[in-house]
Amino acid sequence: MLNRFKDFQKKRMEIFREIVKQGWDEKLSNYNLDELAKEIKEKYNYQDKDMTFIKDHIRVALGLDTKEDMNFSNEAQAALNHGQVKRPVVNKIEGACQYCGKEFETNDCYESCKYEAQMYKRTKGPIIVNDKCLSCGNCVSSCSFGAIADKIEFVPLLKLLKDETTPVYATVAPSIVGQFGDDITMGQLRTALKMLGFKDMIEVALFADMLTIKEAFEFNDLVNKQGDFFLTSCCCPVWIGLVENNYPQLFEHMSPALSPMVASGRVLKELYPEAKVVFIGPCIAKKSEAKEEEFREDIDFVLTFNELEEIFKAIDIDFNQLPGDEKDQASFAGRVYARTGGVSFSVKTVVNRIAPRRLIKFNAKKVDGVGKCKEILETLTQEEEIDANFIEGMGCEGGCVGGPRTNIEVDKATNMVNEYGEDSLIMTPFDNMNLIKILEELGADDIEEIAKDDKISSLLTR
Structure with a gap:
């Protein structure tokens, strides 16, 4: 039975x-x-x-x-x-x-x-x-x-994909690499998404580069003495929700930065007001985050990796026959946001660049999985000292590569993310000319204005 x-x-x-x-x-x-x-x-x-x-x-x-x-x-x-x-x-x-x-x-x-x-x-x-x-x-x-069951958002999206007058951008999570086959390149994924009706595929890691710079300046301003600490990761809604709902006394230490997902939608719509933005990632929580009152206009729909895999199967897309439309959009630092420790590594590289002589050195503690996240939050609530001033939390074990809607196992996904990061010709967010071009279109003259310019800062802040 x-x-x-x-x-x-x-x-x-x-x-x-x-x-x-x-x-x-x-x-x-x-x-x-x-x-x-x-x-x-x-x-x-x-x-x-x-x-x-x-x-x-x-x-x-x-x-x-x-x-x-x-x-x-x-x-x-x-x-x-x-x-x-x-x-x-x-x-x-x-x-x-x-x-x-x-x-x-x-x-x-x-x-x-x-x-x-x-x-x-x-x-x-x-x-x-x-x-x-x-x-x-x-x-x-x-x-x-x-x-x-979680709702699947493809059918309401169909009209937009069929409408040639509406530009629809697919913004893809850094953990996407390797999710559709070992030999499937990101350029082939871009081609496949364009076949579905998307205008283009944009790496969310590009916006992670933007937020890395923002968080580095925030850390530099807020952590100035022993006992100060800074909570991130902005990219994980489970971690942010856990702090906000269960440990509100710690929320003042949380970075006010948006998630890279929301930032991708907000910035793209600032540049292209008629655009629609669809996030593709490993996470059910991202579906819920996109429906929060303050973010509903930023991200229109969310699909997961396993949903997208079924879509490709349903319309018979053969990746072996697809040409690769390859682009380097993000740095090594932005791409490794996908795995535990990636945010800490990325922010540290920028902190060391903007403040190489800091008296209070950047010292990160990385936790993943709900149990470990709760454990460190309990420690901070009880005002026990920890040997860290930058605390990165990720709700899934392994980080986003361990999300509930991934297609491959965590260790393999982590290795592929690291390799894809190393393949980037852009080593740090400060070296990302794509980021500089976006800032110029937003009216900024300098990459540091991510943290200093009111307009740009508002685009990246909750």
């Missing part, structure tokens, strides 16, 4: 792949979603009582909320016309938890929530407390039965 629920992540992607095919062929608005639900039911031996479960997963794959009713008549058209996917990103799907059995406390999902918001109790399903949930995605990837 339980086989129909087990390993549901693959079945979920099968649903999504079919939706992509119909949408790409411009048949989705008239597509019979009831037939899709029936096909899934019959293929995997679901029962009649499971149809609400199946249909809710189809809705989430369309980027829509779950519903109690069974009416599917306007769902596809509603998804196509959806201007922006709404919160909550992580949705409870009724109908699966009842099959976990009496010993569900032994399942991987039971302890999956790391934020003291115990999700699994003796009820019909998970309890999602939205003011505690940080959308890290750990619960989603831990549940093989499909009781929790």
Whole structure:
């Protein structure tokens, strides 16, 4: 009986792949979603009582909320016309938890929530407390039965990609390298994304270069004596949310810098006001971050690596036949933001450049994974001394390369990120001519104005 629920992540992607095919062929608005639900039911031996479960997963794959009713008549058209996917990103799907059995406390999902918001109790399903949930995605990837799912944002994006009058930029996380095959170059990915309808692919690492300079100046201004400390990483919404929600007394030590994702959208839209920006990364939490009130105008949609892989499969993109449109957009420093310690390394290189004679030397502490993040925050809350003045936190083990929606394992991804960083012809953010050109277009005369110019600083500040 339980086989129909087990390993549901693959079945979920099968649903999504079919939706992509119909949408790409411009048949989705008239597509019979009831037939899709029936096909899934019959293929995997679901029962009649499971149809609400199946249909809710189809809705989430369309980027829509779950519903109690069974009416599917306007769902596809509603998804196509959806201007922006709404919160909550992580949705409870009724109908699966009842099959976990009496010993569900032994399942991987039971302890999956790391934020003291115990999700699994003796009820019909998970309890999602939205003011505690940080959308890290750990619960989603831990549940093989499909009781929790994150919305997929591709269908609402389709209209924009088909509209040749609207420039849509794909900004890709530094951890993207290697996610679609060992021999697939970033230039081939750029070509593939252009085939989907994107105007261009931009490395988010370019904006990490900008933020590295900003954080280096902030560190230099704020850490001037023993006992001073500075919290980052701005790139991890799980870490930032953990500090803000659970340790508000420490939040004054947090860098006010935007995440590189949000900065990519904000800067691109400043340069190209009619543009739309889609972030592609490894992280479910980024979907939620993009929907925060202050960032909703900056990032229009978020896709994950495994979602993009399914899109490529659905429309039969053969990377072996694609030419590479190669560009060096970011420095070594910006590219290694993808792994634990990357932010610390990058900021240190700039601090040493702008203030080589600092009396209080840059001393970083790097932690990854929720447990270690909470441990160091508890230490700081209790005012215990630590041998560091720059604390970098990353919610996923290994950093962004360990995100819940990656396609390859952490060690391999880390090695590929390091190699890709070393391949860059740009060694530090100060050497990045792409960055200098952007600053010139924004009206700045000097790279240091990232920290000093009010207009540019506002583009990079929460």
